[in-house]
Amino acid sequence: MSRSRQFWLGFALRAAPIAFLFWLYSAGLRAWFQQDDFAWMLLRRTLNTPADWFWGMVTPYAQGTIRPISERLFFVWGTEFFFLDPRPMHLVVALTQCASLLVFFSLLMRLVGNRLAAALGCFVWLVSAGMATPMSWLSTYNQILISFVFLSALRAFILAADTGRRRWLVLSWAAFLLGFGVLEINVVFPAILTAWLMLYRRDLWRKSLAFWAVAVAYAAVHAAWAAKPGEGVYARHWDLSMVHTYLRYWGSALAGGGVVHEWGWPPQSWIWAAWGIALAVAAVLAARRSDSVTRAGLFGAIWFSAVLGPILPLRDHFSDYYLASAAPGLAMAFASAALVAWRLAWPARAAIVLALTAHIALNAAMNLEITRWRFERGERFRVLVEGLERAVTLHPGKTIFVSGLDHELFWSCFHDKPYVLFGTAQVYLFPGDEKSISGEPSLGSITHYVAPAALVARALDAGSGVVYRFDGTVLRNVTQRIRASLPAGWRTSRPEFLDAGLPEWDSLLQDGWYPAEPNRMRWMSRRASLILGCPTVGKQTLFLEGYCPRDAAANPLVLTVWAGKTRLGEVIVDRRQSSFSAELPVPEGAVSGGEAVVRFEASGAIQVPGDARELSVAFGRIGFR
Amino acid sequence: MRKLIVLTAAAALLASPACKRKRHPNPMATIEEESPLASTVPVADPAASSQLLSGFHAVEQNAWRWSARKFSVSLAVPKEAAARGANLQLVLTLPEAVAGSMLGVTVQPSVGGRTLEPYRVTKTGEQTASFDVPKELLNTPAVIAEFELDKVVAPREGESRELGLVVAQVSLVAK
Secondary structure (H helix, E strand, C coil): CCHHHHHHHHHHHHHHHHHHHHHHCCCHHHCCCCCHHHHHHHHHHHCCCHHHHHHHHHCCEHHHECCHHHHHHHHHHHHHHHCCCCHHHHHHHHHHHHHHHHHHHHHHHHHHCCHHHHHHHHHHHHHCCCCCCCCCCHHHHHHHHHHHHHHHHHHHHHHHHHHCCHHHHHHHHHHHHHHCCCCHHHHHHHHHHHHHHHHHCHHHHHHHHHHHHHHHHHHHHHHHHCCCCCCCCCCCCCCCHHHHHHHHHHHHHHHCCCCCCCCCCCCCHHHHHHHHHHHHHHHHHHHCCCCHHHHHHHHHHHHHHHHHHHHCCCCCCCCHHHHHHHHHHHHHHHHHHHHHHHCCCHHHHHHHHHHHHHHHHHHHHHHHHHHHHHHHHHHHHHHHHHHHHHHHHHCCCCEEEEECCCHHHHHCCHHHCHHHHHCCCCEEECCCHHHHCCCEHHHECCHHHECCHHHHHHHHHHCCEEEEEECCCCEEECHHHHHHCCCHHHHHCCCCEEECCCHHHHHHECCCECCCCCCCCEEECCEEEEEEECCCCCCEEEEEEEECCCCHHHCCEEEEEEECCEEEEEEEECCCCCEEEEEEEECCCCCCCCEEEEEEEECCCECCCCCCCCECCEEEEEEEC | CHHHHHHHHHHHHHHHHHCCCCCCCCCCCEECCCCCCCCEEECCCHHHHHHEEEEEEEEECCCEEEEEEEEEEEEECCCCHHHHCEEEEEEEEECHHHHHHHCCCEEEEEECCEECCCEECCCCEEEEEEEEECHHHCCCCEEEEEEEECCCECCECCECCCECCEEEEEEEEEC
16 A cells, blocks of 8 residues: 555544544534533632632532542633633533544554554444533533543553653653543553553553552542542442442443333343443453453453442442543453454454444444433523523612423522522522422422512512513513512511522511621621521421621631520631531421521621621521521 | 644633623523613613614624614603703714724714714724703603714625614613
């Protein structure tokens, strides 16, 4: 073959998987923001000073995660420059995956020495179970980026080993160290590296020791710094269930697992398919145990297992997207098995063709389903969030009540308070709408998202509230219609919680309060009281959210709370923090008769020069739940 | 090749801040209830479009419209304007792109048929032209404010419209 044809063939084999990526994930790469995306978008609003930026990047978030590059900086950049336009962020995802495919192609060329097999490996990785979610949901970009980190760190290390050039080793280290800012599972890279050294270059095994030392140090610091949940879906179970979880991930990776219902197949058929595919690949590789290509298959299986290792204790949080960064290992196994099979007799070829066909058909179909689903739900979220943005712009300062939300719209969008992006927290579900939304205990309570009926009545009567209804394609202002048909009892009812800074509640605030602040909070002097409606059934707590001026010298401030005549307890407010929240249990029978007087007494107060007021704490939301 | 990669990456980083623009909410994202006549008319707001009587081109970037040589708007008269008079305010922009031919353009307003003091646009960029409206013109629930420019950008190849100024908002504010 001429050099020119060689070049163009090589180019085509590298370009084809990239073109396939954009075809397969075209819907996903246009999907709008969803779920955790909104919480990450809000991060930018909290970063104002250098200290905010530092702590904002290193403070462990939910489940003890610290991923400054792949989550925090990624979303800060996107929110700052493109706000509600997710396309530039999707472009970054796609370009990262393109770069990974090129590095993966190069790695496979080094391991199996065949361009067709390398291209096949890239295709198999692209259709792998787990790829659809990170290719369509921006919060899981970490999976795409950590794959790039693993691949580039390993490829650079291999180049350093092959050429002896120091710059490749520096590049490998740079990628490895950056990986700690991408995803915690970066700690498994030394295991991947050691596996390669043991299989291909045992003479260099000592080179992995420094990688191990850094990974162990990171793991120790992370364990000390980031608290891990002891219960719930993110609790870790260090027991035999890890074996089951491991096999389950293998099964899902090999044969999807989510699409057979759509096709009318028996529910367990994907498990049989997974076993069939696994046996076919293993049998082919076993037939040429000593072949250097077979070693690539073994290395792929080790890669897959090593990357999944850290998440195996998460028994109750089985998520397909964890497979995205493990999938290159599976793709390596398939690529090497295909190459080995082609050197064997026809039964081996037939077995691998069947296995590959089943694997690709099941996984590609599932990935297409997932990306379409993510795109379609994203469009609904876009309608809601853009509608809220416009509502906030048209009605500045007014309280917004939203009706017509279903389970998905609430829990995957509204729940993360996207409206705070537009500078308001005064957005509520319309009372009664919560009945069409079933609970999600792992995500918290819906009750404090629902407006008290009394707030709706007072806000609409005062002209300080508007009601919008989500009708599928647009948010429709229905304020006048709702105001005309408000139930009479809403105007006389007492709210079970209130925002102390809303003027609608002035009549419920008794002594000790100052006028509302522009930020919807309200200061109290040393003592204050207010009236709340109280629930008639079930266990109750009184929750408080507020602000206390930082003053380390007078730390802590003690806030004593009563409901009716019952002393509920003391809230110890840490004055080194500016905001506080607390929840106090309400003994049975402590409040009755539909309403209760809640009283506060603070242990101290301050006076600001030029202001005669005695200020203790400022309250936001207060209420029973 | 390496230089090309570095330059591309640097250009991407530098381009990012340039992508930051003042955001305008999607005007199609909500359907508002029929509202009474307003004294402030954001010209891009569909809810207020019925108050744009003549001389406005299509909404651009969800924020503004080009005017023609003559344009007019109906405005509600604020409560206290009949007693104290009002200011007619026109939020306009003279883009750099047309400054060569339009700098120095004069805006001549009239309310209820009476001409007011004109405003001369002597700089580019966004600015607010304010016109004093005597109280005797404001004894009705609503007035029609008309504007006329002494020059425009004539239609040319690729642009068949007559372009005056970029208008964002017209309002009547009680003194």
